[in-house]
Amino acid sequence: MTLKLAAKSTQDAFEVLDISPEASPEEIQEAYLLLVATYAENSFASYTILSKEQRIAVLREVEAAYQSLRSRKRIAPRSAMKPAAPAEGTPRPAKTPARAIKPRFWERVYPALARLWPARAPSDPGRNNKRQANRQLTRNYRLTAGQHLKNVRTLKGLTLQSVSEATNIRVSYLRALEEGLYDELPTGVYRRLMLSAYAKSLNLSPESLLKDMP
Amino acid sequence: MSHQIGDWHQSHRSPSGILNERSQASAMGGAAISAGPAAEAEARRPPELTVPVAETRNGQKSVIWAIGGGKGGTGKTFVSATLGQQLSRHGSPVNLVDADLGAPNLHTFLGVPEPATDLSDFFFGKQLPLQSVLVDGGGAGLRFAAGSNRHFNLSNLEHFRRLKFLRHIKSLPGQVIIDIGAGAALNAIDFFKLSDVPILVANANPASIENLFLFLEAVALRIIEHEIQLHSLQEAMRECWHAAGKPPKSVPSLLEMVRQVDLAVERKIRQALNDFQPCLIVNKARGDNDVLLGRCLEDVAKRCLGTRMHYVGAIPFDHRVADCLNQFCPFVPAHPTSETAVSIMLIMDKLLERSRSLEGSR
Numbered sequence: 001m002t003l004k005l006a007a008k009s010t011q012d013a014f015e016v017l018d019i020s021p022e023a024s025p026e027e028i029q030e031a032y033l034l035l036v037a038t039y040a041e042n043s044f045a046s047y048t049i050l051s052k053e054q055r056i057a058v059l060r061e062v063e064a065a066y067q068s069l070r071s072r073k074r075i076a077p078r079s080a081m082k083p084a085a086p087a088e089g090t091p092r093p094a095k096t097p098a099r100a101i102k103p104r105f106w107e108r109v110y111p112a113l114a115r116l117w118p119a120r121a122p123s124d125p126g127r128n129n130k131r132q133a134n135r136q137l138t139r140n141y142r143l144t145a146g147q148h149l150k151n152v153r154t155l156k157g158l159t160l161q162s163v164s165e166a167t168n169i170r171v172s173y174l175r176a177l178e179e180g181l182y183d184e185l186p187t188g189v190y191r192r193l194m195l196s197a198y199a200k201s202l203n204l205s206p207e208s209l210l211k212d213m214p
Numbered sequence: 215m216s217h218q219i220g221d222w223h224q225s226h227r228s229p230s231g232i233l234n235e236r237s238q239a240s241a242m243g244g245a246a247i248s249a250g251p252a253a254e255a256e257a258r259r260p261p262e263l264t265v266p267v268a269e270t271r272n273g274q275k276s277v278i279w280a281i282g283g284g285k286g287g288t289g290k291t292f293v294s295a296t297l298g299q300q301l302s303r304h305g306s307p308v309n310l311v312d313a314d315l316g317a318p319n320l321h322t323f324l325g326v327p328e329p330a331t332d333l334s335d336f337f338f339g340k341q342l343p344l345q346s347v348l349v350d351g352g353g354a355g356l357r358f359a360a361g362s363n364r365h366f367n368l369s370n371l372e373h374f375r376r377l378k379f380l381r382h383i384k385s386l387p388g389q390v391i392i393d394i395g396a397g398a399a400l401n402a403i404d405f406f407k408l409s410d411v412p413i414l415v416a417n418a419n420p421a422s423i424e425n426l427f428l429f430l431e432a433v434a435l436r437i438i439e440h441e442i443q444l445h446s447l448q449e450a451m452r453e454c455w456h457a458a459g460k461p462p463k464s465v466p467s468l469l470e471m472v473r474q475v476d477l478a479v480e481r482k483i484r485q486a487l488n489d490f491q492p493c494l495i496v497n498k499a500r501g502d503n504d505v506l507l508g509r510c511l512e513d514v515a516k517r518c519l520g521t522r523m524h525y526v527g528a529i530p531f532d533h534r535v536a537d538c539l540n541q542f543c544p545f546v547p548a549h550p551t552s553e554t555a556v557s558i559m560l561i562m563d564k565l566l567e568r569s570r571s572l573e574g575s576r
Binding site for chain 2: 018034035037038043044045046047048049050058131134135137138141142143148151152155156202203204208
């Protein structure tokens with residue numbers, strides 16, 4: 001659905017999104033996502049402060065500002081937002097099994113049964129995108145796994161050397177885990193194994209830390 | 215920069231004013247005060263306090279953090295006790311004050327169930343100075359003034375007792391942390407407004423957010439009322455209100471009314487509201503949505519109330535906090551590696567940074 005939006009001056013658009021005119025395209029994108037999350041229908045942030053009409057008016061204003069900045073090429077086009085092409089040699093991501101989406105054999109043969117037991121809905125791709133967006137927006141306000149590991153190690157007075165001896169993991173890999181430089185770690189299942197080993201050596205539970213790992 | 219008592223004292227040389235409950239009604243142009251000429255004169259005086267600007271023996275000014283938030287049970291007392299303990303562990307002497315006079319809990323969170331002296335001895339009885347009422351809070355350099363359950367009238371304090379309390383708090387040396395109670399009563403609002411670093415604690419549920427904004431609006435109205443009283447615009451405001459026919463329903467509409475009466479005062483009020491910049495903590499956070507809520511609340515406060523809040527961080531929920539309270543032991547020393555403890559340290563760093571920048575700009 002294309003909205004017919006009034007031509008908004010760029011200065012107004014920056015004010016509505018509450019960012020400086022020197023903001024980079026990523027910052028504009030982030031400000032827009034934050035405002036959409038703030039004034040969304042299921043958000044409590046504006047509870048009792050704004051009526052439904054006022055909230056929708058704010059969303060319209062935010063959308064108009066964002067679209068005007070996009071139309072003025074302040075924001076990279078949609079094609080540039082796709083993830084970068086994977087480097088040579090990395091394993092391709094596993095394909096989702098066809099059965100998850102296609103109806104099962106007996107649902108095709110016996111459509112009446114299909115009406116009794118409706119086919120499983122495919123997983124909502126929007127949900128994952130929102131989760132990713134939320135993690136991005138909160139990165140300055142929450143502890144990342146690496147920061148927490150480093151803090152706990154410092155509190156316990158341990159050096160990377162001693163942890164390396166206890167877990168048999170190289171110091172460079174431990175440092176990469178702490179800094180969050182996941183590219184320097186070996187790919188595949190070893191990353192998660194290293195993180196859980198490090199966490200267990202500090203008596204921390206690895207589940208919440210593994211969630212943070214891309 | 216937040217309001218300083220010293221600023222008012224220097225720029226407005228009026229006789230020792232009295233903080234007046236009725237001034238709110240008169241600012242709103244409410245019903246005529248029928249208590250007599252003395253009370254009328256009192257009502258017309260601006261709600262000022264002439265309190266000496268606090269100086270410590272080291273020559274450093276005291277820094278006051280006030281922790282409030284409107285809703286009860288959000289974790290204000292937990293946060294004040296924990297911040298006080300951690301700051302004292304880092305070396306600076308800390309004075310905690312339990313200003314939740316009707317429902318004091320600070321001594322319970324600090325693990326001191328029966329303090330030797332409390333605020334009853336300050337307000338009534340021996341009427342000791344506040345410095346003498348402070349007791350050891352279980353850490354190096356941590357002292358606190360406990361609330362009392364011996365007198366039931368502490369939540370309905372008379373003016374002069376409240377003023378005395380404010381004066382004594384302002385004269386405490388070093389780092390002072392005030393635990394403000396729930397609700398938006400005058401006690402809570404005035405302590406909050408007069409602190410150097412006002413801190414709000416909210417939870418990620420609509421009830422807490424509702425009360426948080428009510429509290430902020432009450433503080434904003436108090437600031438507006440002060441300016442109206444200062445410039446004696448009560449009569450003009452009353453006329454404007456009668457002309458409009460209906461009372462203003464929100465802070466922006468009230469500001470519009472003030473703008474019609476006096477543009478310069480409206481600009482001053484906007485500046486004062488802009489200078490009041492509380493910090494926000496989201497407590498009992500479960501998940502990223504709750505952490506994100508802090509940033510959302512920042513934007514809503516700026517866009518809808520004109521107040522600039524600073525989100526300093528989220529404290530994750532941990533069931534062991536309640537267990538520690540049940541055992542009367544402080545949480546952070548018992549679980550120093552939990553995410554809750556580490557988040558509190560990070561928040562403490564940000565608050566210290568904020569105090570230092572405020573002190574630098576004084």
